[in-house]
Amino acid sequence: MSFSKLASSIVHSSLWTAEDHVRLLFVSLLAVCDYEGFVYGSRLGLERMANIRWEPPQRDPWEALTSPDPDSSDLLRNPQNEGRRIEVVPGGFRILNYLYYRSLRNDDDRKEQNRRSQQNRRYRLKSTTRRSSAKISRSQPKSAAVSPGQPEYAHPDADADADAEVLSSKKEPKNDAEHCAVAPNSGREKELMGELRAILPKREMNELGGLWRKRIRHCSKAVAFAIEDYKVRTPDQRSSIKNVGAWLTDRHARALVEVLG
Numbered sequence: 001m002s003f004s005k006l007a008s009s010i011v012h013s014s015l016w017t018a019e020d021h022v023r024l025l026f027v028s029l030l031a032v033c034d035y036e037g038f039v040y041g042s043r044l045g046l047e048r049m050a051n052i053r054w055e056p057p058q059r060d061p062w063e064a065l066t067s068p069d070p071d072s073s074d075l076l077r078n079p080q081n082e083g084r085r086i087e088v089v090p091g092g093f094r095i096l097n098y099l100y101y102r103s104l105r106n107d108d109d110r111k112e113q114n115r116r117s118q119q120n121r122r123y124r125l126k127s128t129t130r131r132s133s134a135k136i137s138r139s140q141p142k143s144a145a146v147s148p149g150q151p152e153y154a155h156p157d158a159d160a161d162a163d164a165e166v167l168s169s170k171k172e173p174k175n176d177a178e179h180c181a182v183a184p185n186s187g188r189e190k191e192l193m194g195e196l197r198a199i200l201p202k203r204e205m206n207e208l209g210g211l212w213r214k215r216i217r218h219c220s221k222a223v224a225f226a227i228e229d230y231k232v233r234t235p236d237q238r239s240s241i242k243n244v245g246a247w248l249t250d251r252h253a254r255a256l257v258e259v260l261g
C-alpha cells in the first residue's frame with residue numbers, strides 16, 4: 001500500500017480554483033501513485049477509480065492537468081513544465097514534481113523523528129539523574145550537612161551534568177548550513193558528488209567540482225533539490241538543456257531561496 005502526504009499548499013494553488021472533478025481526479029492520482037509518482041491505467045479506468053463523471057461543456061480533466069497553467073506556482077521551480085500537473089507516459093501518467101514534494105515530506109518526517117528522539121533523551125536523562133541522586137542520598141550519613149533550601153537528595157555534580165546535557169540538546173542552529181542541511185556528513189557529500197559526476201561533463205566537474213562541494217557543505221538539501229529537478233525530466237527535456245551546469249546552478253539558487261526562506 002502506497003502513502004502520499006498531501007501538501008497543505010495545494011489549497012492555495014491555482015488547481016484549487018478548478019472544477020470539482022478536476023481537483024478530485026488529481027487528488028485521487030496522488031492517492032494511488034507509486035513511490036516515484038507514476039500511475040498506470042486507462043483514462044476511463046482511473047476516472048472510475050476517482051468516482052468522477054463529466055461531460056461537455058465541462059472541461060476534460062485530463063486536458064486540464066496536462067495543459068500549461070500560467071498561474072501555477074511551480075513555474076518558479078520548474079519553468080520547463082509550464083505549470084502542468086501530470087504528463088502522459090507509456091501505460092499511464094506521471095505526476096510532475098512528485099519527487100520534490102516527497103522530499104519535503106521526508107524532511108518533515110526526519111524533523112519529527114529528531115524532535116521525539118530529543119524528547120525521549122531528556123526524559124531518560126531526567127529519570128537517570130533522579131535515580132542517581134536518590135541512591136547518593138541513601139548512602140550519605142544522617143549527620144551530613146545540608147544547605148538551606150537544598151533538597152536532601154540533591155547532588156551538585158549530578159545536577160550539573162544533567163543541566164549541561166539538557167542545555168546542549170536545546171542549542172539552536174548557528175548558521176544557514178545547519179538550518180538547511182539535515183546533517184552534513186562525508187557520506188552524503190560523496191553521494192551527491194557522485195550524482196553530479198553522472199550528470200555534468202567530466203571537464204566541467206574537473207573545473208567546478210570544488211565549487212559544487214562547497215555548495216553541498218553549505219546546504220546539501222538545495223543541491224539535492226537541483227539534482228532531483230534534473231533527474232525527473234524526460235530524455236527529450238534533458239537534451240534541450242544547452243548548458244547543464246548553468247541549468248543546475250539556476251535550480252540550486254532557486255532551491256536555496258525556498259529552503260532558507
